[in-house]
Amino acid sequence: MTLPGLIDKQDNVEVIKEKIGTLLLAEVAAQKALAPPQDPRLWDLRVFLDRTNPWTEFQQAPDQLDAIPIVNVTFETTSIDERASNVVESQTYNGTFSIDCYGYGVSSYAPGGHVAGDRKAQEESLRATRLTRNILMAGEYTYLDLPDVVNRRLVQGIEAFTPPQGEDSATQVRAHRISLGVRFRETAPQVTGEALEEVHVTVKRKETGEIYLTALYDTI
Amino acid sequence: MSLQQQAVQDLCSIFQDEANGPGSPVVVTDPNGEQRRVLGIITDIGEELDPDTGVAVSGRLASCALHIRSLREAGLGMPANITSEQERPWLVEAQNSENETVNYKVRDTKPDTKLGLVVCMLEVYKP
Numbered sequence: 001m002t003l004p005g006l007i008d009k010q011d012n013v014e015v016i017k018e019k020i021g022t023l024l025l026a027e028v029a030a031q032k033a034l035a036p037p038q039d040p041r042l043w044d045l046r047v048f049l050d051r052t053n054p055w056t057e058f059q060q061a062p063d064q065l066d067a068i069p070i071v072n073v074t075f076e077t078t079s080i081d082e083r084a085s086n087v088v089e090s091q092t093y094n095g096t097f098s099i100d101c102y103g104y105g106v107s108s109y110a111p112g113g114h115v116a117g118d119r120k121a122q123e124e125s126l127r128a129t130r131l132t133r134n135i136l137m138a139g140e141y142t143y144l145d146l147p148d149v150v151n152r153r154l155v156q157g158i159e160a161f162t163p164p165q166g167e168d169s170a171t172q173v174r175a176h177r178i179s180l181g182v183r184f185r186e187t188a189p190q191v192t193g194e195a196l197e198e199v200h201v202t203v204k205r206k207e208t209g210e211i212y213l214t215a216l217y218d219t220i
Numbered sequence: 221m222s223l224q225q226q227a228v229q230d231l232c233s234i235f236q237d238e239a240n241g242p243g244s245p246v247v248v249t250d251p252n253g254e255q256r257r258v259l260g261i262i263t264d265i266g267e268e269l270d271p272d273t274g275v276a277v278s279g280r281l282a283s284c285a286l287h288i289r290s291l292r293e294a295g296l297g298m299p300a301n302i303t304s305e306q307e308r309p310w311l312v313e314a315q316n317s318e319n320e321t322v323n324y325k326v327r328d329t330k331p332d333t334k335l336g337l338v339v340c341m342l343e344v345y346k347p
Binding site: 061064107108115 | 264283302303304305307308325342344347
């Protein structure tokens with residue numbers, strides 16, 4: 001015997017990952033609208049899902065203000081909370097999503113010296129991290145706009161990625177990873193009961209206050 | 221003549237042969253703004269990097285090999301990484317295969333004083 005219905009609904013882990021991307025995009029657009037008279041590009045982010053190599057976007061060394069920081073959202077892991085789960089209807093998971101924030105810096109002329117590309121890349125990466133963390137931890141998004149799915153979300157930590165010594169890349173890119181912990185519910189196809197027989201029952205109360213049932217049905 | 225002296229002499233010949241050698245003209249600028257045209261062997265290629273994310277990514281590696289004697293004769297010192305942002309860095313300007321000018325900053329150097337060669341690791345620079 002097999003499951004009767006087609007499984008075509010996204011799991012909540014997929015929904016949450018896409019929702020993180022959608023929230024970031026929507027809020028970045030709002031921030032850019034609020035920015036003037038400051039340069040809106042300083043509040044801009046490019047958001048990707050599940051890309052392995054987003055920083056090749058910087059490989060052709062664009063000018064600094066044209067190099068918008070990149071955010072890449074990926075799903076990392078889940079683990080079940082068995083005390084909050086049941087084996088039939090729904091299970092509660094603690095999931096971790098990685099949000100990598102890439103910043104680019106280009107060495108450039110400055111009066112009396114120069115701008116160091118590695119420092120600038122770190123600054124840009126932290127700026128993207130700051131914007132992302134503030135959006136995801138805003139009170140507005142306590143449940144990531146998914147109140148029926150998400151119980152809790154918290155930034156569990158931020159880790160810096162730095163190319164190891166000896167990796168002399170001609171373009172300076174730095175990244176920080178935000179680990180976002182999300183507690184959420186998952187469900188699965190359920191058995192739909194089949195009506196075998198209808199039995200009509202009447203509920204009565206005796207003058208003594210006792211409750212009893214009466215029913216009329218065929219017996220074998 | 222020792223083998224080492226022969227190698228130094230050969231390197232001189234390689235770097236002075238503009239017509240048939242592997243070098244191409246580059247403009248080297250020191251932190252004082254002194255610019256000199258010398259021959260250098262430039263590379264600017266894509267290569268795999270490990271950024272410590274668990275996934276290898278495509279990076280861009282650029283370098284320029286310069287002849288130490290040619291630099292001295294041109295009145296320049298030894299290129300080096302300039303860390304302080306209050307100073308101008310060493311710069312290298314070169315032409316790519318499309319004859320477009322590409323500007324680089326010297327981010328690290330690997331001198332070989334035995335042979336008289338210094339390899340400058342480069343990063344892109346916007347003048």
